[in-house]
Amino acid sequence: xxxxxxxxxxxxxxxxxxxxxxxxxxxxxxxxxxxxxxxxxxxxxxxxxxxxxxxxxxxxxxxxxxxxxxxxxxxxxxxxxxxxxxxxxxxxxxxxxxxxxxxxxxxxxxxxxxxxxxxxxxxxxxxxxxxxxxxxxxxxxxxxxxxxxxxxxxxxxxxxxxxxxxxxxxxxxxxxxxxxxxxxxxxxxxxxxxxxxxxxxxxxxxxxxxxxxxxxxxxxxxxxxxxxxxxxxxxxxxxxxxxxxxxxxxxxxxxxxxxxxxxxxxxxxxxxxxxxxxxxxxxxxxxxxxxxxxxxxxxxxxxxxxxxxxxxxxxxxxxxxxxxxxxxxxxxxxxxxxxxxxxxxxxxxxxxxxxxxxxxxxxxxxxxxxxxxxxxxxxxxxxxx
Numbered sequence: 302x303x304x305x306x307x308x309x310x311x312x313x314x315x316x317x318x319x320x321x322x323x324x325x326x327x328x329x330x331x332x333x334x335x336x337x338x339x340x341x342x343x344x345x346x347x348x349x350x351x352x353x354x355x356x357x358x359x360x361x362x363x364x365x366x367x368x369x370x371x372x373x374x375x376x377x378x379x380x381x382x383x384x385x386x387x388x389x390x391x392x393x394x395x396x397x398x399x400x401x402x403x404x405x406x407x408x409x410x411x412x413x414x415x416x417x418x419x420x421x422x423x424x425x426x427x428x429x430x431x432x433x434x435x436x437x438x439x440x441x442x443x444x445x446x447x448x449x450x451x452x453x454x455x456x457x458x459x460x461x462x463x464x465x466x467x468x469x470x471x472x473x474x475x476x477x478x479x480x481x482x483x484x485x486x487x488x489x490x491x492x493x494x495x496x497x498x499x500x501x502x503x504x505x506x507x508x509x510x511x512x513x514x515x516x517x518x519x520x521x522x523x524x525x526x527x528x529x530x531x532x533x534x535x536x537x538x539x540x541x542x543x544x545x546x547x548x549x550x551x552x553x554x555x556x557x558x559x560x561x562x563x564x565x566x567x568x569x570x571x572x573x574x575x576x577x578x579x580x581x582x583x584x585x586x587x588x589x590x591x592x593x594x595x596x597x598x599x600x601x602x603x604x605x606x607x608x609x610x611x612x613x614x615x616x617x618x619x620x621x622x623x624x625x626x627x628x629x630x631x632x633x634x635x636x637x638x639x640x641x642x643x644x645x646x647x648x649x650x651x652x653x654x655x656x657x658x659x660x661x662x663x664x665x666x667x668x669x670x671x672x673x674x675x676x677x678x679x680x681x682x683x684x685x686x
Contacts, residue, residue, distance in 0.1 A: 307519055307533075311336070318413070323356075331516045345407070346394075347391075349641060351429070351636040355424070356412060363378045365377075390409065390410055391641055392679055395681075405519075408519060412513070443507060443587070446499070449590075454501070457555070467588040468588050476627070478631070478658065482511050483627075485631075508630050509634060535686040537571035537682045539679075579660055581624070584629065585628040585630050617658060625646065664684065
């Protein structure tokens with residue numbers, strides 16, 4: 302297997318992009334990544350999309366977007382793993398380069414979620430849960446994560462204030478991200494006055510519905526050293542794991558087993574542990590998700606994620622900064638694109654190009670992207686080359 306590097310990244314401003322089509326959003330991010338990489342072609346491309354058919358009525362995205370980019374007949378592959386689609390698309394691109402099948406590969410993610418009403422968007426997202434044993438009874442993802450939160454609060458003493466601390470911190474970071482959907486500061490009072498969605502989760506505990514895309518160009522590390530115009534970022538580890546689709550089938554509703562397994566594999570591949578990481582980008586689809594993820598990644602003790610968040614250990618200047626981009630909560634969550642956008646933030650941090658939210662002396666970065674309530678998790682570790 303060859304060492305792999307990321308030499309180009311691209312992303313558009315996320316939000317409610319009414320004036321742009323699904324393919325326009327994707328092409329904009331893809332061209333930015335190709336331009337950033339300084340290459341004039343790609344050998345293959347992967348597209349992470351959760352549900353193009355339900356959101357915009359379009360499937361067969363691999364072929365359509367290769368043609369849209371003007372690079373057909375290159376192989377174009379659509380990858381789906383619910384909200385982990387982007388992270389898994391990047392993993393497939395990594396495998397293609399590491400194996401020697403291709404030399405220049407484009408990894409992308411895209412979702413256009415606002416072309417349907419709230420009910421249809423909720424249905425599309427619910428397809429990532431167990432249709433027969435969860436959705437049949439009317440549950441939605443806010444309800445599922447609310448149950449996870451209640452178990453965590455009962456077992457470990459996690460508080461409402463600790464949940465709010467995650468949202469406050471991520472909006473503080475996102476306020477300095479020019480591509481974020483909601484770049485604004487919030488307070489605990491703002492969180493508590495927002496609408497109750499599924500007790501104990503309020504509107505400001507939940508990531509938004511978003512349109513957006515992100516892209517990255519991957520090449521062998523040796524080639525990167527010859528052609529890159531900026532700092533090459535090495536992919537030190539790529540790991541993927543799964544869990545039960547239905548939340549009620551798990552032995553512990555307050556533990557993300559797929560994330561813990563993928564993280565363990567990634568640490569072993571990279572030869573580093575949680576203490577060596579400079580920062581992380583994690584899947585905070587709900588505030589309780591970030592708390593549970595940092596526990597599964599080994600950044601803090603099991604059950605102590607809420608305490609760590611409230612104590613400022615995950616802040617930009619904290620012991621282990623989490624979501625310097627603003628995370629899904631502030632930056633937005635176009636489900637198929639989220640995993641690739643996490644990688645863009647890591648690449649820019651390791652290049653030293655993040656301005657006010659720059660992590661000092663960043664060398665190692667980790668991304669964690671998951672689908673559903675953690676039925677799939679993808680973890681990548683990156684090193685400044």
